[in-house]
Amino acid sequence: MNRPSGLRFRPLGIDSAHDHIVYMNAGCHICRAEGFAAQTRLVVAANGHSLIATLNTVHSDLLGIDEVSLSVSAQQRLGVVAGDQLYFSHVPxxxxxxxxxxxxxxxxxxxxxxxxxxxxxxxxxxxxxxxxxxxxxxxxxxxxxxxxxxxxxxxxxxxARLDWGSHPVVDKHCVGGLPGNRTTPIVVAIVTAAGLLMPKTSSRAITSPAGTADTMEVLAPVDLDLSAIRRVVERTGGCVVWGGGMQLxxxxxxxxxxxxxxxxxxxxxxxxxILSKKIAAGSDRVLIDLPVGPSAKVRSAVLARKLSKRLCRVGAELGLMVETVLSDGSQPIGRGIGPALEARDLLQVLRNDAEAPGDLRLRALWLAGRVLEMGDAAAPGEGMSRAAELLEQGLAWRQFEAICEAQGGLRSVPCAPLTEVVTAAQAGRVTQIDNRVLARIAKLAGAPEAKAAGVDLHIKLGQRVEAGQPLFTLHAEAPGELRYAARYAAEQTGVIGIHHD
Amino acid sequence: MNRPSGLRFRPLGIDSAHDHIVYMNAGCHICRAEGFAAQTRLVVAANGHSLIATLNTVHSDLLGIDEVSLSVSAQQRLGVVAGDQLYFSHVPxxxxxxxxxxxxxxxxxxxxxxxxxxxxxxxxxxxxxxxxxxxxxxxxxxxxxxxxxxxxxxxxxxxARLDWGSHPVVDKHCVGGLPGNRTTPIVVAIVTAAGLLMPKTSSRAITSPAGTADTMEVLAPVDLDLSAIRRVVERTGGCVVWGGGMQLxxxxxxxxxxxxxxxxxxxxxxxxxILSKKIAAGSDRVLIDLPVGPSAKVRSAVLARKLSKRLCRVGAELGLMVETVLSDGSQPIGRGIGPALEARDLLQVLRNDAEAPGDLRLRALWLAGRVLEMGDAAAPGEGMSRAAELLEQGLAWRQFEAICEAQGGLRSVPCAPLTEVVTAAQAGRVTQIDNRVLARIAKLAGAPEAKAAGVDLHIKLGQRVEAGQPLFTLHAEAPGELRYAARYAAEQTGVIGIHHD
Structure with a gap:
């Protein structure tokens, strides 16, 4: 049913994300002859490529009757430019x-x-x-x-599927939902300092205020092609790069x-x-962190254990060694929420700074220890102490610097020009912290696009606070974003639950 | 989270059917501040109304950074015009x-x-x-x-829910899929001639070459408002109108x-x-025709019986008397496929023309007989003979004329200016007719928009044909449509299966 006569492409620049849309004048001969109406699916062909798109009809002079347009993703996929001829047929x-x-x-x-x-x-x-x-x-x-x-x-x-030419290849994954939980770069630094191979491909934030790739990008380039990544891994044994461009x-x-x-x-x-990404990235031993908490992704230990069992069994079917750990997901880890604030926290841990957040440090050591044991780089039960040694002796930091240099050079962490402190309305004890609302505030403040934006948290669960004591500080790069985040934060009285005691 | 500052509406005329889309310049302050990206769902408010729409971001000068647009359905629903201010918030x-x-x-x-x-x-x-x-x-x-x-x-x-102020109110429904099966106007004419109340609301074609409303529209106006419909039904006891505008x-x-x-x-x-439409239309006794055949909607008697049981049981739960009949769905009914061709067939039946298609006549009498019995207008077992009397005595035709007049006047049936005959490639017996492919050919020829377009079928299952004998005739109003339909028909060798015998 390919029609010999097509329509001329005219770009409109409409982004409908991955949903391919084709725009045609409702009066054009293709719509009329083929009986295509709005929402019809049809095959669009050009330059020897084709894809399937959903039709939106245009009832204005936006497009002439001999013109056609595509949403940005469809345009890119077909590689068409203004004036190209497009052809249409029914979907098989x-x-x-x-x-x-x-x-x-x-x-x-x-x-x-x-x-x-x-x-x-x-x-x-x-x-x-x-x-x-x-x-x-x-x-x-x-x-x-x-x-x-x-x-x-x-x-x-x-x-695509990566092959590192050597085994074991270890990896570590967190089933999200916990702001500030940026242990991955620390773990990579520690376990590669112990000689293990850990080529880490990470994602950017989709709904969160920062993904590991966003945070790492504050410190070094992460958008490397495969040959560049291979060079980094050959030189250092590890990397922390964005995996989104690799078709894994x-x-x-x-x-x-x-x-x-x-x-x-x-x-x-x-x-x-989770497992398809890990296998495609060439890993064969994977530790999976399941934070459990009322406002984390996994809400109870029962659900976590069920998920854990399935991860391990499916991993075994596919020749992948999977271990899981259930971790505390009741509050954010570290202090910063947002790319630069999280980068600051993890640098403090790697540099053994006195003010480094203890919870982030401990969690990173615990996870790194488990990975060391899985990778046979530490005897069972001795992984965490080995990880602590590598960190305290400065070997992890040196290794992290090497990785950043290999990825294109260590960068300094930017500071937000605008801040606003949110204080406690009353005295009492902190009994609850809502991870989801804090993440949302950080996003309203501009994270992750604005790297320096986010939330800096000053309290932990169980801590006593006085009325007027700072609970968290908003960081923003633009006044409008600071205002929105502050307004939203003011409405969310439950974000930090404080009870009289 | 309502923001005080909105964006100015600019119509683009893009029709995405019922899927509401909002278009914003990717650089506008709403996208930036709220973190809205393509495919985000958001609340759009204007003029005291609101709806939820999916965001498409615009990366061109199609919209300025202080402008916004909506898909046609969303624009109509909010009742906005160029220059109106629109406001946005997060979806609850x-x-x-x-x-x-x-x-x-x-x-x-x-x-x-x-x-x-x-x-x-x-x-x-x-x-x-x-x-x-x-x-x-x-x-x-x-x-x-x-x-x-x-x-x-x-x-x-x-x-909405209609109330006719009198009982019983009978109805008849066919679970589609059979081209040319246009018994409804005949049934309405017969059972209202017997004094029953049958206010029939029908649909237009969605994927078929003609809905009952499309065919009836060839013969009389069908797009009546509720008070006009009431007048028609008060005067004649029945109607055959389009139900789509009544919010049933x-x-x-x-x-x-x-x-x-x-x-x-x-x-x-x-x-x-099915049942929600019937109840909303005010019916209380409904006959449902289930055509069964390999290329009909219901493909086997087993599936039809299961569906029948569910229809009757759910009907009973809702106080609706439902009876079902399983009918032959192996080939089209009558000769015409397309609004005018089907209208021609049903007029021939109502007028007792000698050349009226016997299968359409018989089927209409059978169904009308069942409805007469359900409505207590014929004793059990006597419905069909009573229906035949009403038809043969010309009472059904007189009644149909009255209904058409009350709806706005009986119209004459248009004839397509262009036709092309498709003939048998070989001699043999007709062993198979593909309802779906025939329907598609009729649509490519222009049905239902082009009222006179469609397919006129010249053979029935089991009939012997000679090589070169006409199988069906394409009817079209435009040369392009005739060409497309003919080309597609030529490719579909299996549409009429002919076996040597």
């Missing part, structure tokens, strides 16, 4: 769609089924609606261990978007998401 | 979202749950992704009878869009869809 029936339906109807899917779904996800052939149906089909414990393993395998196969489990990025929109995080998909 | 947490999640996690939902979901669907607060998740959550037998009844009740309650079960229209996109038609949602 996708096998992936029928597999998603089968899963919804209660059937178990196998490897080839998941491969088809993942391939059509990555190729942009499935609409967001289909992806939502797939996410829904997998929710509520509907993926068993074998299906989770098949999905993970399919996600790995659909992207690209289906994961697409599915995560949908899961976030629906606030649906099934254990099956969470496990496939 | 919707209870409906958590109920959808609960359903996905395997919990049973009750009346208030469905009411919340349906209300947020109708209010445009749920995104298409959430609706897809809801449709998915209900797929695969996951709604039991009580849940289906609760959903139906909630769908009725969320819209408006959630149904929104959910059907998503089900179509996903090609997911769970029995639970199908039943809620």
């Amino acid at each position: 029936v996708l096998r992936a769609e029928s597999f998603i339906r089968e899963k919804l109807y209660g059937h178990r899917l196998n490897g080839p089924h998941f491969e088809a779904i993942v391939a059509d996800t990555v190729n942009g052939r499935l609409s967001d609606l289909h992806l939502a149906a797939f996410v829904a089909a997998c929710a509520g414990e509907r993926l068993d261990i074998r299906e989770t393993a098949s999905l993970t395998r399919a996600m790995v196969a659909a992207g 489990s690209p289906a994961d990025d697409l599915l995560i978007r949908i899961e976030r929109s629906l606030d649906l995080d099934s254990d099956g998909q969470l496990v496939a998401s | 947490v919707l209870r409906a979202e958590s109920f959808i999640r609960e359903k996905l996690y395997g919990h049973r939902l009750n009346g208030p749950h469905f009411e919340a979901i349906v209300a947020d669907t109708v209010n445009g607060r749920l995104s298409d992704l959430h609706l897809a998740a809801f449709v998915a959550a209900c797929a695969g037998e996951r709604l039991d009878i009580r849940e289906t009844a609760s959903l139906t009740r909630a769908m009725v309650a969320a819209g 079960s408006p959630a149904d229209d929104l959910l059907i869009r998503i089900e179509r996109s996903l090609d997911l038609d769970s029995d639970g949602q199908l039943v809620a869809s």
